[in-house]
Amino acid sequence: MTFLELAQQRYSERYFDSRPVEKEKLDLILEAGRIAPTGCNYQPQRVYVIQSNEAMKKAISTKASLCGCPIALLVCYDREEVWKNPGDRCYKNYNCGEQDACSVAVSMIFEAEELGVHSLWIRGFDSQDVIDALRLPENHVPVMILALGYPSDKSHPAHLHGKRKPLQETVKYI
Numbered sequence: 001m002t003f004l005e006l007a008q009q010r011y012s013e014r015y016f017d018s019r020p021v022e023k024e025k026l027d028l029i030l031e032a033g034r035i036a037p038t039g040c041n042y043q044p045q046r047v048y049v050i051q052s053n054e055a056m057k058k059a060i061s062t063k064a065s066l067c068g069c070p071i072a073l074l075v076c077y078d079r080e081e082v083w084k085n086p087g088d089r090c091y092k093n094y095n096c097g098e099q100d101a102c103s104v105a106v107s108m109i110f111e112a113e114e115l116g117v118h119s120l121w122i123r124g125f126d127s128q129d130v131i132d133a134l135r136l137p138e139n140h141v142p143v144m145i146l147a148l149g150y151p152s153d154k155s156h157p158a159h160l161h162g163k164r165k166p167l168q169e170t171v172k173y174i
Contacts, residue, residue: 015154079097
């Protein structure tokens, strides 16, 4: 399967089966995140594996809808280790922590898909609530939660999954 076929096949899973994700597959998913590109290769990402019932309850208490997944990855960046560009006139005190965390998350999403593990990108939470509930260091900034697991028999792509704007609407040659 080509990467484009894999990307077209992947959809946000909202109906997880209770089967656990095997450690070998989880390790490969985490490795894909570890080798993802980051600004100046500073690698500020911090990934928390949420797997215990207690940690899952704490994560859900932050209003993060985990859709019954058996395991989730909280992707953060360390604000003390992130590459910064203080001279950017458009973005004052720019740091690339969020984009680094997103690069890590996307790499893990596609590795999971290749392994037959479905995923859901979750961002409907308050970052400070997550820091407080999971007792994270204050310098670890939550960016997203990646729910992981196998699809249930109710799984299907959302009705807008295949709807994409034409390339000429999103790409401009200059």
